[in-house]
Amino acid sequence: MQNDNHVTSEISSMSVPAIVWALTGCIGLIGSNSLALGPIAPAIADGFDVEVQDIMLASAAFGLGTALGAIALGQLIDRAGPRRTLAYVMLIMGIGFISSGVAQGAVVLTISQFLVGISAGVALPAIYTLAAVVASPGHEGRTIGVVLTGWTISMVAGVPLSTLIADGLGWRAFYIAIAAAALIAGAGLLVNGQEHEAQRKGVASRTPITALTIKGVLPLLAACGCFMAAFYGVYAYVGDHLHVNLEYPVRANGLAAISYGIGFGSAVFLDRYVDAYSGRRILLPLIFLMVAVVYAVMSLVSGTYTGVLAVMAIWGLANHFGLNVLIMRLTALEPSQRGAIMGLNSAVTYLALFAGTIVMGKVYAAEGFVYITLCGGLLSLLASVFSLCAAYVQSPD
Known part of the structure; x- marks a missing residue:
């Protein structure tokens, strides 16, 4: 202590x-x-x-x-x-x-x-x-x-x-x-x-694809894909849910975005604790598990505007920690190929944006907002599992 x-x-x-x-x-x-x-x-x-x-x-x-x-x-x-x-x-x-x-x-x-x-x-x-x-x-x-x-x-x-x-x-x-x-x-x-x-220092990889052979890259990229698909898929339809389902004016969406941004930004004051416990391989799986819980809570309070606003701030806080530790893990895998690895991370992120928005849109149209928050929770659980696999592949005790 x-x-x-x-x-x-x-x-x-x-x-x-x-x-x-x-x-x-x-x-x-x-x-x-x-x-x-x-x-x-x-x-x-x-x-x-x-x-x-x-x-x-x-x-x-x-x-x-x-x-x-x-x-x-x-x-x-x-x-x-x-x-x-x-x-x-x-x-x-x-x-x-x-x-x-x-x-x-x-x-x-x-x-x-x-x-x-x-x-x-x-x-x-x-x-x-x-x-x-x-x-x-x-x-x-x-x-x-x-x-x-x-x-x-x-x-x-x-x-x-x-x-x-x-x-x-x-x-x-x-x-x-x-x-x-x-x-x-x-x-x-x-x-x-x-x-x-x-x-x-070091020899750069010939292409970003060759960085996939580094231990831990694949499961961490899989975790990234699940994490980002959940975020973009749910975030894309929060505004429509508030406007169409809860019947709030469009300007109310701006306050929801600000609430998320404040939560995301305020997490920087707690990042020193991330450094203090960054060596523990269970940290990232636990953070993704926390994100899954946030989606579950979001599904429960989705019928009230104030509830959604409150969860948006907590969601931003949790996502900041998830993204921060994910980047830390990826950049620490192989210093000589950080650029290639982070290039793969960015590619997966934007492909997840594309896929998550489309798939969640179909779920939203068919079943409603509660179901896409539950899908977000399931994807976050998968991210937790993938990141746990990556931790044991990188440094088994």
């Missing part, structure tokens, strides 16, 4: 490297782009004189590009180094944002978002890899946790800001704004942080 208190005290005093905040900002930009298109799609559709569905094809193109970029180009992170790779793809992403902002039709917007997606597919694993590289030993959980708050920033601030900019200055101004931020981030990473490249 005294040792645990000593570890916790040390972690509490750990200072976060400046580059970690830059990584957090990069996550925020990627998240803002992916989450903001839906709310501003009607304005873009009016400008192009097309249907909203035509605009949302750009969102699908972004997701497809992200998955393809991660699995096809993830090995570049190991070869060139995570900082240099991230710098270049943020510059390319900035070009994609500019192209989105000046697009004169839905087709050009879709192609531009596909380019942004390919860049994001490399940027996300590079960000997680670099976070693991720059983290002080024993402080990986808190470092990665700070980076993950970028998703909270995009959800709580990025999306509302995008609608304000679209209303005040036009939707094109939003893309120009995030393009400027991406270009600044890319240039900053390119000229700073040279010392981080010296920490990159």
